[in-house]
Amino acid sequence: MSGPTLADIARAAEVSTATVSHALNGTGRLTDSTRRRVREVATTLGYGPQRSPRTANTLGVAVTTYGGSAWNFLEVPYFARLLTAATATAHSHGYALMILPATSGAEAPWHTLTVDGMLLLDSPTDDPVLRALRARGIPLVFDGRPVDPRPGDVWVDNDHTATTREVLTHLAASGAQRIALQAGYGDEHYTQAVTRAYEQWCHEHGRTPLFFTFDPYDTSGHSFDAVFTARTCDAVYTVYDPGGRQVLAAAARHGLRIPDDLRLVCVSEDPAYAETDPPVSTVTLNPSTIAETAVTALVSRLSPTAPPPPQGALTVPAVLHPRRSSHPRHTSPSLM
Template sequence: MNQSDRSARVRLVDVARAAGVSKTTVSDALNGTGRLPAATREHVQRVARSLGYRPNATARLLRAGHTRLIGVAAREHVETPWVYAELAYFVQLVTATTRAALVHGYGVVLLPTTGPGDCWLDMPLDGVFVVDPVEGDPMVGDFLAAGVPVVSDRRALKEVASGTKEAGRWVDFDYGSAARQVLDHLEDAGAERVAVVAAATTACFHQQSVDAYLDWCAERGREPRIAYLQGPGIQNVLDAVEGLIDDADALFTLVEGSPALLLDTIRKFGRSVPDDLLLVCTTEDPTALYTDPPVSTLSYLPDETAQAAVALLVDSIEGRAGDHGRLFSADFQIRASSVAPGRGPARRTAASPLTPG
């Protein structure tokens, strides 16, 4: 029997038998508690080491009232199951959340993208980061009602605040202003028929962005041109684009998609970017910079958002006052795909600094 085989089976009771003492004495000796003679404590520790005993970290943390685990749930689509790796934004957000959590000494558990929150209340989570919650999202309310600290967006927390003891903390964007910034840019570049691809969801990002687009069109007396996805996935995005580009001179995608595949689809229908169709994508896909032409992008800063969310959540878990929210501005990178020929080089609009809410 090798050492790893022995260690895997050594229990507290095994140490007690080998040392000739009770389990309580072993527990006190190994945890530095109780009133034990120094010789007894040293004897038990020596026996435990010789047997290869290792304490159960999970059990110890549960007894202490915490597990140092943070849950992450993306709720943009709650009707259709999907995985985080399908969309570049969520890949980067989860990666950044995991990295930030490790800095604070926490691990991350990915929760499902569908279903209510109550089915996960039995999981030993210290806190939860709920991303893109839908309107009246039960997951936010269920966790807060159970006394589990939550970080989400302001609307979700406001909707459930009256029924919970803890109001939660938030990270958020002014989605409407970000959408208008893109729309104004496209108008300045000469576009008169701007089409939008959005998701059929009540997540705050999509609702506020679409509302801003509809208001923008109404102010100019223009007919909205909008296609809604019924679920995530690049094929759904491409199908929506195909139904819009014949009667548009600019395209603004609010859904995550591949810039290269979008350009290929547009060319397949005989359109040229930016000669007769301007293009801006809401995406974190790094290839946008290297396509031909480079694609203008609207970014919602997954790295910065994750770092702020984890810091707020850890403060809440550990009982520190701190800030209750962080408001960001989106990062709009203007590249050749949305600059009309002859209008000069692309400009860059950088994100504004992080500001407390």
């Protein structure tokens, strides 16, 4: 293997070669700080296993937003649909797809992972996974614009500014005067772009911004209690899938009728929202199309004969599906 050896890493990290081996392979009884420091030194030195025929034609995919905490992203309809389509697209190009766990802690495999290329989903600010993969020279394509893109980066995303403005305009046309945004949980481009678009729209239309920070554990929507009690909000745009159910629960608790007292639009791929009472208006980000586009672009980056994918953004349109939750009865009875 060319490049730095275990002995080189051991000297730089001031530990034994046995400690380096344990740190890189996730074995042994090491503290998290020691394991992390050794892996960071290895990344800085450019250490990484060489690809072998045994592991060729393998792509990796990882959800790195909220890094450092283990969470089951497969429970989220967006990620479930995206990964299903990504797997099918990878297989159609002759690649296996390895889905990595959502963690960037000391036990994470980023410093020793052997793949041809990686698809990163919702890479946040100062993403340690992204740093490790860049240092090792592994080809990347992003789902969602990287916060700090480099020349040559390729990402697939929606136009979140246009989508946010479309939703807000839709809610305003329904009669909403005090539209709140539930967002702000992550530090990826998606959250940042939606928040900026919301603030700009409010400024242009003389509205006062009203923010709610999404809490995945607030299943009853208690974060809305104060505002719903005071009746100082008549519409909510929530950009995470569970947010719609949180609003429905809070509205029921406070006796708010949807859509007469409170309009609601939720970003979600969950078909159950079409069956709630009332049916909830949703925005689909089209994750299946995003996955197909991203995996195809990654395969193109890896092929010595295929033309390289365009650099920068590959845009997939999002679609607003208006339902009863954002249309008062007297305006659009046909949408029931």
